[in-house]
Structure formats: structure tokens, C-alpha cells
Amino acid sequence: MSVDLLVKKIKEKGNPSxxxxxxxxxxxxxxxRKKAYxxxxxxxxxxxxxxxxxxKGLIDALYDIVPAVKPQSAFYEMxxxxxxxxxxxxxxxAKEKGLYxxxxxxxNDIGSTAEAxxxxxxxxxxxxxxxxxxxxxxxxTVNPYLGTDxxxxxxxxxxxxxxxxxxxxxxxxxxxxxxxxxxxxxAHIYEKVAECxxxxxxxxxxxxxxxxxGAVVGATYPExxxxxxxxxxxxxxxxxxxxxxxxxxxxxxxxxxxxxLGAIVNSSRGIMCAYKKGGWKEEQFAEAARxxxxxxxxxxxxxxx
Amino acid sequence: MSVDLLVKKIKEKGNPSxxxxxxxxxxxxxxxRKKAYxxxxxxxxxxxxxxxxxxKGLIDALYDIVPAVKPQSAFYEMxxxxxxxxxxxxxxxAKEKGLYxxxxxxxNDIGSTAEAxxxxxxxxxxxxxxxxxxxxxxxxTVNPYLGTDxxxxxxxxxxxxxxxxxxxxxxxxxxxxxxxxxxxxxAHIYEKVAECxxxxxxxxxxxxxxxxxGAVVGATYPExxxxxxxxxxxxxxxxxxxxxxxxxxxxxxxxxxxxxLGAIVNSSRGIMCAYKKGGWKEEQFAEAARxxxxxxxxxxxxxxx
Numbered sequence: 332m333s334v335d336l337l338v339k340k341i342k343e344k345g346n347p348s349x350x351x352x353x354x355x356x357x358x359x360x361x362x363x364r365k366k367a368y369x370x371x372x373x374x375x376x377x378x379x380x381x382x383x384x385x386x387k388g389l390i391d392a393l394y395d396i397v398p399a400v401k402p403q404s405a406f407y408e409m410x411x412x413x414x415x416x417x418x419x420x421x422x423x424x425a426k427e428k429g430l431y432x433x434x435x436x437x438x439n440d441i442g443s444t445a446e447a448x449x450x451x452x453x454x455x456x457x458x459x460x461x462x463x464x465x466x467x468x469x470x471x472t473v474n475p476y477l478g479t480d481x482x483x484x485x486x487x488x489x490x491x492x493x494x495x496x497x498x499x500x501x502x503x504x505x506x507x508x509x510x511x512x513x514x515x516x517x518a519h520i521y522e523k524v525a526e527c528x529x530x531x532x533x534x535x536x537x538x539x540x541x542x543x544x545g546a547v548v549g550a551t552y553p554e555x556x557x558x559x560x561x562x563x564x565x566x567x568x569x570x571x572x573x574x575x576x577x578x579x580x581x582x583x584x585x586x587x588x589x590x591x592l593g594a595i596v597n598s599s600r601g602i603m604c605a606y607k608k609g610g611w612k613e614e615q616f617a618e619a620a621r622x623x624x625x626x627x628x629x630x631x632x633x634x635x636x
Numbered sequence: 637m638s639v640d641l642l643v644k645k646i647k648e649k650g651n652p653s654x655x656x657x658x659x660x661x662x663x664x665x666x667x668x669r670k671k672a673y674x675x676x677x678x679x680x681x682x683x684x685x686x687x688x689x690x691x692k693g694l695i696d697a698l699y700d701i702v703p704a705v706k707p708q709s710a711f712y713e714m715x716x717x718x719x720x721x722x723x724x725x726x727x728x729x730a731k732e733k734g735l736y737x738x739x740x741x742x743x744n745d746i747g748s749t750a751e752a753x754x755x756x757x758x759x760x761x762x763x764x765x766x767x768x769x770x771x772x773x774x775x776x777t778v779n780p781y782l783g784t785d786x787x788x789x790x791x792x793x794x795x796x797x798x799x800x801x802x803x804x805x806x807x808x809x810x811x812x813x814x815x816x817x818x819x820x821x822x823a824h825i826y827e828k829v830a831e832c833x834x835x836x837x838x839x840x841x842x843x844x845x846x847x848x849x850g851a852v853v854g855a856t857y858p859e860x861x862x863x864x865x866x867x868x869x870x871x872x873x874x875x876x877x878x879x880x881x882x883x884x885x886x887x888x889x890x891x892x893x894x895x896x897l898g899a900i901v902n903s904s905r906g907i908m909c910a911y912k913k914g915g916w917k918e919e920q921f922a923e924a925a926r927x928x929x930x931x932x933x934x935x936x937x938x939x940x941x
Contacts (some may be wrong), residue, residue: 353749356762356763356764364764368763368764373763373764374763374768375761375763375770377763378761378763403745403749405743405745405749405750405752408752408753408756408757408771409756409761409770410756410761410770411724411756411768411769411770411771412720412721412724414770415717419717437779438742439742439779440710440740440742441809441876441881442809442810444658444708444710445710447660447708447711447713447714448710448714450714451714451716451719456683456714456715457661458661458673458678458680458682458683459669459673459678461678461679463680463716465680465714466713466716474742474744474779475815476780476815477807477812478809478811478813478815478816479814480809480810480811481809481811502746502781504747504785504786505747505785506784506786507783509783509832510783510825510828510829510832511781511783513821513825514820515818515819515820516818520815520818527815576746
């Protein structure tokens, strides 16, 4: 009922980062795409075959370096049913390799529907009393716009199945301020959401000192991150926006607590497309990804100290 | 680039309602479940076989009465890959029957990821330049918490592919007020979102007078609906909360404009589980659903006048 498992893996690897698996088709090396199209056609099926080979290569190269992977559901859903199949295979393969799997789905709905989403990803689906796991990840992202009764089904499954969630608080995108930065009374909306996160998190605190309900806080807004770190002391932060989106290593420092814990920084494009920079051959995409993951680990651990 | 197609179908059927397809397994008649479990096992696969037969029966009974169906993605995702397959089949079957398909997914993310979601559901997915439709629905729901750059990819695809979206403004659930009712300056957050909807909708207005960007406004909050109707004059409202959630026919009146248009009211459980009330046999689930859809149509058209 906490994020202890993630913290354990972060400590084991000495690495507070997560590799995003957002497989846009143009991230996949051309030789893999060509081979897949030749076998399955240049269509959704061919794209999915290419993405699966790419993901598998990345996981093989990263699993002893990074504690976690974060597939972004959109980049699988866009390939339809075979995209969902690749997502499912990617989740299972990452788990087999001992990786903590954060599925970025940003789901949200009224209570009874949120419960269905939670069963899909964190819990188990009951078929007239017989339970089966549908996706079975360790953690999902959720959107808090519907309030407590849209989030509690996820929190309840965190308790039952020892899982975790990250609620969107301050997102990394340019227009995140339109609603999130509005001021209600004496606080910004993102601070109001942070107070909700504290409430949802309160009775889920584990041995690590952190609870099951974390927060998404973008590296692109370091000042807000510093304020949020003070409000949500016992919530882990999932930090997007490092690298390709413009956030630097120093920008993520405010997301961490003094103990060097409290945040996990995501890099997707930076790791997946590392082979496109610095003289690598396409065939070396996995080596390049591994080198970038190590560079990122070392950069993060140096700035946190 | 508008909601004209939906308005046309509403006028043709003389019915401003949408049948929600939220197939919880206990909504499915026992005889269908037993048959499916006997053939496929009492597991996710068996559940999906039962749900597909149920959905097909419902669509066959409703397609000449209701203008639209609204599958709720959560109740398919919870059955994993075979759930996604049933969702895909349900969408295709409903389209074949001439129904307008609103997929309730409440997706949301940063711009580049929102674009992937939009391609998945409204647009087409490009595989190195070759385009293919992944899900191909008429309309999706989106969550506005990330602001304009998370919504514009959907709006752009509405323009390109003649589709529509409904953004969450004031949701029907009990805790919707926690964030949505906060007051920023002189307006509630839901009114701030309504102003965003107007901005997103502005250059998508079609012949019907309504644009591609509609709003989700719960029947459970008629006062707020009345205020929102005045702000978003050219947005269609998707209205959940009627029936099982407690909203009555009079509660949805403020969602409509004087022309009797401007809103489409959802009923899921009321229609799907109609056979559980009033002396129907299980085998009559489709007849019962049709009778309830007709009753709802007549009730809505009488109160709108």
C-alpha cells in the first residue's frame, strides 16, 4: 500500500530515473521498420512488429540500469488492437526483467467507472467472482479533475494490491498554467490538488516514508515544484519534462527531498532516440540508449548530492 | 468540423438521447453469461463473449430509436486485450447500423501525446506515410486539466476528419465540486473551463449553429448547467447523470437551448438493465431496452417542449 517497491528499486540501482517507452514510429531505427514492413506490411501490424522489437531491445539494454519503465498508453492505443497487444507484451516483458512498470494512462472518471479503470490496470477483474488480471502494472497516472470519488477506487486498489498512483498536479506542458495556475482563495489550483493528494495519501504511508499517492510535477516548472515539495512531503514525484521538453538536471533538484529520495525523473525521447546523436549506428540503438541512461543517472545523482 | 452529423441524427430520430454501452458483467443476462462461460470459460474471454452478444442485441434493438451510442472505454479496458477487441467490434457494428459513436475515454495529455490519442480515436495513424484508422469513432470525451495545448490536437483532427469532442466541464459525480467549483477571481473553475471551450470551439461552428467542441455537464447539477448554457451558446452538451445517478427529466431541461437542441442526454444502466424491472424475462433484455429508450425519448421531448 505504498511506493516502497519503487523506492527499493531506485536504491538498488542508485538511479532515480525512469525510461519512458513512447514508441513513435519515427523513433524506431529504419532497419527494424523495413524488416517489419517486409514481413507484415507497411500498416498498423507492421508498425507494431517494429515497435515490439524496438521495445524489447531497449528493455534488454536498460533493465540493470533503470529501476522503472513508463510506457505511454497513447503511443500504443494509436496502433489499435495490435498496439494494445504490444503494450501488454511490453508490460509483461518489463516485469519479467524486474522493472517497476508505471503505465502512463492519466485515467479519470466518476467513481464506478474509475473502479473499472483501476481494476483494469492495478487490480483484478472479477468475472462472476473469478478474478483475473487484465494489465497488471505496478502504478498508473490519474487525472484529478473529478475529485476524490474519482480517485479513491485507485487508492483502494493500491491498498489491496500493493500498488501506487501518480496524480497530475502541475504538468510539464506550456499551457499547464491555464487552469492549474489559477488562484482560488489563497492558493493556486495545483496547490489545492496537492492538498487533495495529501488527503488521499495519508493512510498509505509505507516503510520508506512515502505513500501510495504520488504527484506528477513537471521539470519545466522548478519554482512550483519547490513549493509543491513542501506541501506533499510524503508523496513521490513523477517528473516529466527533463531533456527533450527543456528541463535540465538542475531543474529537477527541487523535486527531491533532502534524503535524495522523493522523485523519479522521466526521459523518453532522450533515451529512445540516443542513437540519433553522437555518431552511433542505427544498429547500436540499444547501446546508445544504455549509454544515455547511464549518463542521465550520473548527472542526476551528482546534482542531487 | 462540427457536431452537425450528430444534430442531423438527433433530428431524424426526434430523440436527444444517447445509449451508454457500459457493459458491467452483472448487467448481462445470466443465460448469456452461462452460455459464454460454457463455451469460453469463466474468465476474461468468456466475459467478453457475453458482453459482445449483449451489446449486439442492444444495438439491434436501439439503432432505429436512438441517434447515438456511448461506449465507456473503462468497461472494455478492464477485460484486457479481448475487452479492447469487443470495444472495436462494438464501434464497427454501431457505425454499420448508422449510429453516431461517442467513445467515452476522457483522454488528456501534453500536446504530442494528445495528438497520438486523437489519431487513435478521431484521426488516422501514419505508418511512415501510409495512413490507417485505429478506432475511428465520431467523437470522444477529453479532460481539460492540461489546458489548450492538450486539447488542440483533438480540435485539429475534428477539423480535418469532421469529428467532435466533449470536454469535461462540470461532471455529474458527488465530488465534482472539489476542484470544479473552486472560485478563481470572479468565476468558478467550471466557468473558466467553459470559457476555454468557447475559445477552442470558435472556428468550428457548422450549419447547425454548433461547433466541434462540446461540454460534459452533469444532469445532477441543474443550476450550474443553466449558467453554463448561457456561457457556451454554440457548444453541444453531453449530459450524464440522468436516471441511475439521480438526475430527473426536469433536471436536464437547463442543458437545452430554446430551439430544443444543444444537449444529448445519456442513459446507460437505465437502458441496459431495463429488463431487470417491470416483469420482463431475461431473454427480453433487448425489447426492454427498446421500451425504456422509447420512454426516455418521449419523456425528454415532452419536457423540452
